[in-house]
Amino acid sequence: MHTGKISAQTVITGNQTTVATVETIDAGEGDLLLRDSDGGLITIEIPHGTRNLPHLQPGDRIGVRFFQTLDATLASPETPAPVSTVSAAHGYRNRHPHGTLISFRRRRVHVVAVDAIRKIVTIAGPSGASQTVSVQQKAFQPLLATLKTGDLVDVTTMDAVSFTVMNRVVSPSVSIQEGTAAPVAAPAQNPSPMSGN
Numbered sequence: 001m002h003t004g005k006i007s008a009q010t011v012i013t014g015n016q017t018t019v020a021t022v023e024t025i026d027a028g029e030g031d032l033l034l035r036d037s038d039g040g041l042i043t044i045e046i047p048h049g050t051r052n053l054p055h056l057q058p059g060d061r062i063g064v065r066f067f068q069t070l071d072a073t074l075a076s077p078e079t080p081a082p083v084s085t086v087s088a089a090h091g092y093r094n095r096h097p098h099g100t101l102i103s104f105r106r107r108r109v110h111v112v113a114v115d116a117i118r119k120i121v122t123i124a125g126p127s128g129a130s131q132t133v134s135v136q137q138k139a140f141q142p143l144l145a146t147l148k149t150g151d152l153v154d155v156t157t158m159d160a161v162s163f164t165v166m167n168r169v170v171s172p173s174v175s176i177q178e179g180t181a182a183p184v185a186a187p188a189q190n191p192s193p194m195s196g197n
Contacts, residue, residue, distance in 0.1 A: 014068035031045060081126075098164045101161045120135070
């Protein structure tokens, strides 16, 4: 086993901005299906239990930004497995409902085989199912060079989605109270120097 912590630099694996229309919302599965301006379909996974996002309904037109990163770190067997987290927030952008969803999906994988020359690694997740991945990103090459069969690697995928509901505008709540004002007293006048006393 390696000593010390070896990790790869975080790599941006996705960065996209688009305008889309909400097609369907499957609350049971946590899927939000969007259709972009080119007619393509985009699925956003909203983890179960996520709260604090603006309400969406089919037909809503939203501006969406997706951002995704990938990170890998060599793990020690004595350390606890990483935990995934999700956070969400809502507010307003230029009086339009706005929401942000950030998830960190973390998992520990077991290295089954390494082919450093072809830049291919076979890994197995907690369920035991194996997967072969191509590791082409330059930032991952130092980590790839140190990997060997039996190593544990903590993989983190960060997904950030922010969206603005373009077809809805929130008007600020303003209350105006009318009533009669107290009479304003006329300002006192100084006697004119020309007037006689």
